[in-house]
Structure formats: structure tokens, C-alpha cells
Amino acid sequence: MTNERRVLLHQNKQALAGSVAARFLTNMVDVxxxxxxxxxxxxxxxxxxxxxxxxxxxxxxxxxDWSRVNFWWGDERWVPRADAERNELQARDALLDHIDVPPGNIHAFGASDDPAEAGVDPLDAAAARYSAELLAHAPEGAQYPRFDVTLLGVGPDGHIASLFPHRSGIRERDASVVTVRDSPKPPSDRLSLTRPVLNSSDRVWLVLAGSDKASALGLALAGASRDEVPAAGIKGRYRTMFFVDSDAAAQVPENLIAPAY
Structure with missing residues (x-):
């Protein structure tokens, strides 16, 4: 299998979500x-x-067979576990609470209201715990699992996970998890996987909808630096796919787009 980078165009957000869902289910069967x-x-x-x-x-x-699927997160907002803004809670409401997946297969980041460790910064401790959990499920000699599919959104500024432009997180090479403080997007504190971890996935699927994402997508595909547009530095081991709606694709050259509807 060779590395591919493709842009798949969809008529609207609903069609985009349905297409990614169908492809995900087919991919899981194959995997x-x-x-x-x-x-x-x-x-x-x-x-x-x-x-x-x-x-x-x-x-x-x-x-x-969901009992054989492990779920991780690219990033998490440092908020209480029951906060509606938490990625884990939203994912549970949308899917995870409706399928037969063992609790041990759901690898959520820590939350701001988890019990604190004496003398340790809570955010730092949460990053260390997630790094340890990644390591515990990694092949021998690796720091993290071999991911089959990584789903990523892209912000209007080109950020992915909680790796923001011109911040140290996008340049981190050694750690598997970084803390994010004073984030340009609220909430100010976050946890995020690093670029090497995201790029270790066999398939990276970036999903974008809306005209506010058009500039970031155009720059990422035009070869902008990862410091300027973090999405430009993301590439799956075998395949990188951009699932976009027509508004997000406004600045993408037509020769890069494969219609998906």
C-alpha cells in the first residue's frame, strides 16, 4: 500500500458525515x-x-465487533468530566454509549475534577497518565499503539487536536502527550496527542465543513509550514484523506478534488 493524499468533496455537512461513517464501518470490517x-x-x-x-x-x-475496537482521543478540554464541552462526553452521547464496547476499551483523558495527586500539577499528572496508558497498549519497543484510523477536525487557524499555530506543541517530537495552557481557543487548558503520535496512524482522515475552514485547507494543501498551519504537518502512514463540504473546498484547486457524491 502506498501513501496517498486525497480530497473528497461532499455537497454538505450531512453528506460528509454520512460518507465518513460509511467508510469507517467498511474499514473496521477490513481491519x-x-x-x-x-x-x-x-x-x-x-x-x-x-x-x-x-x-x-x-x-x-x-x-x-466493538469489543475488539479501542477508542482514544486526539485531545481533550481540561474541564470537569460531566461538562458538556468535554469531547469524551459528546462521543459517548453520539456513539459509545450505544454500542457494545467494553469500558476498558475507552481510553479517555483525565478531567479537571479527577482526584488530585499531592504536590503534582493536575494537568501535568493527567498528561503523564495518558502517556502511560498509550505505552501500556503499545507494541514492544513503541510508545503508543499502532493506530488504524485517526479522525481529526481542522480549525479555522489550521490547528489539529490541540496543536495550535506557532506554539511549541506542534514542534514536540519526543513526548506522546502535551499539556496546552493559555490556548488561543477556550477553554485555556487542554491535553493533546503530539504530531508523531497522530502521524503514526495508518490512515488519517481530516473532516472539515464550512467556509471558515477554506483558507486553512487551501494553505495546508499548498504546502504551508506546520508551524503556520498545523494541519499541513499531518500525514498518515498509508493514506491521508480530507473529507470536505463545498464551502470548505472553496480554495482547493479542482485537480485535487475527487467528488464523493
Whole structure:
């Protein structure tokens, strides 16, 4: 299999979410036919959660043996565990609470109201715990699992996960998890996987909808630096796909777009 980078155009956000959901389910069937378990990285945001809801609503949902699928997150907001802004809570509401996935297969980041460790900064401690959990599920000699699919949203500024332009997080090479403080997008404190972890995935799927994403997408595909547009520095091991609606694709050259409807 060779590395590919493709842009798939959809008429609107609903069609985009349905397309990603259908492709995800098909991919999980293929992955689980070849290996014992799968590792998936989830994203938050309105489009990312819409994809999870579309998976839940699909007639093919229960063709997957969810007991063999592990779910991780690309990033998380440092808020209480029951906060509606938390990516984990939104993912549970949209999909995870509706499928037969063991609790141990859901690898959520820590929350701001988790019990604190004496003398340790809570955000730093949460990053260390998630790094340790990644390591515990990694192949021998690796720091993190071999991810099969990583879903990512892209912000209007080109950020992915909680790796923002011109911040140290996008340049981190050694750590698997970084803390984010004074984020340009609220809430100010966050946790995020780093670029090497995201790029370790066999397939990276970036999902974008809306005209406010057009500039970031255009710059990412035009070869902008990862410091300026973090999405430009993301590339799956085998395949990188941009699932976009017509508004987000406004600044993408036509020769890069493959219609998906």
C-alpha cells in the first residue's frame, strides 16, 4: 500500500458525515478481518461528533465487533468530566454509549475534577497518565499503539487536536502527550496527542465543513509550514484523506478534488 493524499468533496455537512461513517464501518470490517483488535483516535467538534452520530444511526453499525475496537482521543478540554464541552462526553452521547464496547476499551483523558495527586500539577499528572496508558497498549519497543484510523477536525487557524499555530506543541517530537495552557481557543487548558503520535496512524482522515475552514485547507494543501498551519504537518502512514463540504473546498484547486457524491 502506498501513501496517498486525497480530497473528497461532499455537497454538505450531512453528506460528509454520512460518507465518513460509511467508510469507517467498511474499514473496521477490513481491519478486524486481518488483526485481533483495532485502535481508533476520535476527534471532537461539530463535524467529528456528527460522524459518530452517523455511525450510530447506520444500519451497518452492529456488523462490527466493538469489543475488539479501542477508542482514544486526539485531545481533550481540561474541564470537569460531566461538562458538556468535554469531547469524551459528546462521543459517548453520539456513539459509545450505544454500542457494545467494553469500558476498558475507552481510553479517555483525565478531567479537571479527577482526584488530585499531592504536590503534582493536575494537568501535568493527567498528561503523564495518558502517556502511560498509550505505552501500556503499545507494541514492544513503541510508545503508543499502532493506530488504524485517526479522525481529526481542522480549525479555522489550521490547528489539529490541540496543536495550535506557532506554539511549541506542534514542534514536540519526543513526548506522546502535551499539556496546552493559555490556548488561543477556550477553554485555556487542554491535553493533546503530539504530531508523531497522530502521524503514526495508518490512515488519517481530516473532516472539515464550512467556509471558515477554506483558507486553512487551501494553505495546508499548498504546502504551508506546520508551524503556520498545523494541519499541513499531518500525514498518515498509508493514506491521508480530507473529507470536505463545498464551502470548505472553496480554495482547493479542482485537480485535487475527487467528488464523493
Amino acid at each position: 478486524l478481518a486481518k488483526q485481533d483488535e483495532a485502535h481508533v483516535v476520535l476527534t471532537g467538534g461539530s463535524v467529528g461528533i456528527a460522524v459518530l452520530a452517523a455511525i450510530n444511526e447506520s444500519a451497518a453499525r452492529d456488523t462490527i
